[in-house]
Amino acid sequence: MRVLIVPGTxxxxxxxxxxxxxxxxxxxxxxxxxxxxxxxxxGLVGTVAVWGDPLTAVEKNRGxxxxxxxxxxxxxxxxxRWVTGAAISDSLLIVANGSAKRTEKAPGHFDERSADFDxxxxxxxxxxxxxxxxxxxxxxxxxxxxxxxxxxxxxxKLAITRAQLRYAGDPYGVRYWVVSLEAAP
Amino acid sequence: MTLKLGxxxxxxxxxxxxAIVNRTPDSFFDKGATWAEDAAFxxxxxxxxEGAEIVDIGGIKAAPGAEIDVNExxxxxxxxxxxxxAAYPELVISVDTWRxxxxxxxxxxxxxxxxxxxxxHDPSLVxxxxxxGAAVVLTHTGGATPRTRPxxxxxxxxxxxxxxxxxxxxxxxxxxxxxxxxxVIDPAHDFxxxxxxxxxxxxxxxxxxxxxxxxxxxxxxxxxxxxTLDLPVGERLSGxxxxxxxxxxxxxxxxxxxxxxxxxxxxxxxxxxxxKRPPQRAIRGxx
Numbered sequence: 264m265r266v267l268i269v270p271g272t273x274x275x276x277x278x279x280x281x282x283x284x285x286x287x288x289x290x291x292x293x294x295x296x297x298x299x300x301x302x303x304x305x306g307l308v309g310t311v312a313v314w315g316d317p318l319t320a321v322e323k324n325r326g327x328x329x330x331x332x333x334x335x336x337x338x339x340x341x342x343x344r345w346v347t348g349a350a351i352s353d354s355l356l357i358v359a360n361g362s363a364k365r366t367e368k369a370p371g372h373f374d375e376r377s378a379d380f381d382x383x384x385x386x387x388x389x390x391x392x393x394x395x396x397x398x399x400x401x402x403x404x405x406x407x408x409x410x411x412x413x414x415x416x417x418x419x420k421l422a423i424t425r426a427q428l429r430y431a432g433d434p435y436g437v438r439y440w441v442v443s444l445e446a447a448p
Numbered sequence: 449m450t451l452k453l454g455x456x457x458x459x460x461x462x463x464x465x466x467a468i469v470n471r472t473p474d475s476f477f478d479k480g481a482t483w484a485e486d487a488a489f490x491x492x493x494x495x496x497x498e499g500a501e502i503v504d505i506g507g508i509k510a511a512p513g514a515e516i517d518v519n520e521x522x523x524x525x526x527x528x529x530x531x532x533x534a535a536y537p538e539l540v541i542s543v544d545t546w547r548x549x550x551x552x553x554x555x556x557x558x559x560x561x562x563x564x565x566x567x568x569h570d571p572s573l574v575x576x577x578x579x580x581g582a583a584v585v586l587t588h589t590g591g592a593t594p595r596t597r598p599x600x601x602x603x604x605x606x607x608x609x610x611x612x613x614x615x616x617x618x619x620x621x622x623x624x625x626x627x628x629x630x631x632v633i634d635p636a637h638d639f640x641x642x643x644x645x646x647x648x649x650x651x652x653x654x655x656x657x658x659x660x661x662x663x664x665x666x667x668x669x670x671x672x673x674x675x676t677l678d679l680p681v682g683e684r685l686s687g688x689x690x691x692x693x694x695x696x697x698x699x700x701x702x703x704x705x706x707x708x709x710x711x712x713x714x715x716x717x718x719x720x721x722x723x724k725r726p727p728q729r730a731i732r733g734x735x
Contacts, residue, residue, distance in 0.1 A: 273734040285731040363735070370735055435735035 264353050264446050266418065267300040268388065269293050270360035270439040271315060271410045275335050285434075292430035292441040297339050299443050300354050311340070312349040314414035315358035332358035332411065357418075359411025361385070361438025362404075369436025371408040380407055381438040384415070388442045391426025393418050409438075422447040451662055451701070452629040453502070453540045453583045454560020460662075461724060463696065463715045466502035466542060466704040467495035468668065471524040475509040476681055477669050477706050485528055492532050496539060498708040504563055505529060505554075506544035510639075512595050518549050526553045533558030542585070546594050548572035555580035563704075565636065565666075566594040568617050578625035585632045585664055586617040590640025598640050606645045607652045610635050611659065618661060632702060634664040637691075638671050646672035650691050657699035665695045666704035668711075689714045697722060 273279050274286045275293065284290060315332025322330075336345045336356050345356075361384060362377035363370045380403060387395035397419025404412040423446050430441035451458040458464065469491050473480040482488040492503055507524030508516045516524075525543055532541055542561035543554040546569045551562045555576060562577050567589035577584045588610040590601055603609045614633040621631050633656060635649040649656075656663045667673065673687035674680060685707060692703060692711055696718035705711040719725035 274731060279730060279734050281727040281730040282725075283729040285729050285734075370733075435731055437735045 264355065264448055265300050265303075266355045266357060266421075266444040266446060267296045268357045268359055268415065268440055268442040268444070269296060269335070269339070270437070270441075271331055271335065271358045272360070272437065272439065273331060273335075276331075276338050289430055289432065289434070289439055289441070293339065296429055296441045296443055300356065301340065301343075309344065310349070310352070311336070311343040311345055311354050311356065312352050313345050313347055313356045313358065314417060315347070315411045316414070317347070332356075332414075357411060357414050359409075359415045360440065361407075361409050361433075363408035363410075363437040365433050365438060366436035369433075371436075374407055376403065377407050377438070380404070380409075384412070385428070385431055385438070385440060388440055388444075389426060389428040391423035391444055393421045393423055418444070418446075449629055449660075451632075452627055453542075454581065454630075456501075456538075456540050456560060457629075458501075463700075463719060464502055464540075464702045465495075465498075465500040465708050465712055465715075466504050466540075466664070466702050467491075467498075467500035467708050468704060468706055469495070469503045469505045470509070471505060471507050471528055472509045474513055475506070476511060485531075488528060489531065489535075492536065492539075495708050496536060499712055500539075500708045502540040502542050502561070502702070503532065504542040504544050504704055505532070505559075506563075507550075508545070508595070510565065510595065512597065518547055521545065521547065521550050522553050525550065526557050529554045529559050530557040546570050546573065548576050551576040551582075552580075555582050561585065561632075565589075565634075565639070566592070567613065567636065567639070568620075569594050571620075574617075574621045574626055575624045577621070577630070581627065581630075583630035583632060584621055584626055585634050586614050586621065587634040587636040587639065588613045589636055592640040598638075598642060601640055601642065601645075603645065606641065606648050607635075607655050610649055611655060614656070614661070615659065631661055632664050633659070633661045634666060634704075637665070637667055641672075643672040643675040646670070647676065650694055653695050653698035653700060662701040663695075663699065664702035664704060665692070665700045667691045667695065668704060668706045685710060693718050 313336040318330045361381035364374035365377045367373050399412050425445040427443045473483040482491045507521045541559045542563045543559045544563045546566035548570050551573050561583040563585040567587045637646040669684040673684045677687045692714050696715045
């Protein structure tokens with residue numbers, strides 16, 4: 264099975280597109296990752312699982328219906344029928360990213376714990392180390408405005424056979440990763 | 449409908465900057481700064497660099513003054529149009545003239561657009577446009593004679609008169625063979641109008657837009673701005689830009705301007721507020 268991890272930046276959504284793309288490099292990596300995800304099932308129209316953070320109570324009160332992870336999944340692969348929270352199937356998209364407090368200008372301002380926190384997760388992703396993903400400190404992740412990390416910890420028991428870190432960067436003070444993982448069924 | 453300005457075409461959602469280039473020794477704003485041909489040519493280079501899609505070349509100031517006959521007007525603009533045409537193939541060249549004879553000469557020299565700022569005073573001008581496949585700007589002047597100032601002009605309903613006049617001119621332009629994609633209408637602020645009239649046509653510009661003809665506005669540093677704010681020429685940029693914003697929101701397409709950069713920023717900002725243009729680059733709150 265194939266797992267693709269992409270960040271939850273709303274800049275991936277077409278309704279927030281400007282004339283110039285602020286995430287050109289990231290978008291290219293995400294596009295290549297999605298192509299890889301469905302490589303063995305061209306014209307994918309079946310059901311695909313997407314994991315990410317659910318709507319918060321505040322978001323529900325504002326009238327939002329679908330969580331960002333689902334809307335991002337639909338934007339990336341409109342042909343698929345996306346379902347949130349489903350069990351691991353042939354293809355899985357995880358919407359997650361590291362700290363949003365990496366710099367003074369970051370959305371959550373600067374928190375000195377960000378660099379180490381993200382580095383541990385990034386190493387686990389690059390190495391395809393599911394056990395390390397299971398050990399992510401979720402409380403600290405919340406404090407650092409990371410998103411989707413509980414979904415990432417859901418990979419803890421997966422037998423990962425191959426991992427590729429396709430992109431890592433923090434152009435706006437949020438740590439983005441694009442990672443593809445192959446796992447034994 | 450696609451807007452066709454001579455050899456150039458534009459989609460119906462784009463706004464265009466028409467930069468004023470005077471080959472006159474006495475125009476009110478630049479006071480002869482681009483009277484010399486090389487100075488005017490430098491002005492063209494500058495406004496092109498600033499992003500203007502159109503230059504509007506004029507050889508006679510609008511206000512009363514020394515008589516400029518056809519031959520002198522031709523001397524001022526025809527060779528200059530040819531020079532600009534050769535240097536800037538992508539640029540739309542407009543010429544501000546009411547005379548068909550001058551219109552013919554500039555079309556032969558490469559003009560794309562005839563800006564009939566005196567409202568069809570010479571009925572042959574649109575025939576020249578038709579003959580050459582040029583576009584026309586049709587203006588409302590209340591029937592004023594070229595180069596005269598309004599004197600106690602009144603209308604029961606100024607916008608009704610603007611719509612009737614520009615509508616009649618558009619029908620005639622079509623009859624003589626002007627391409628329907630090449631007709632632009634202009635309320636002509638300050639022409640045959642007092643300040644109250646110019647403010648009203650600005651306020652009601654959506655009625656012109658609703659006709660479906662692309663609307664040009666020429667607001668730049670004009671007396672209606674000066675009188676409204678009690679400011680002399682040279683201190684009217686803010687007022688001009690306020691009128692520009694209102695016109696852009698109403699749907700004006702072409703802006704005839706002295707200051708290209710400032711006007712472009714205002715028009716782009718308004719277009720984005722109106723939801724017609726995406727922000728150039730947005731990441732705030734989205735990262």
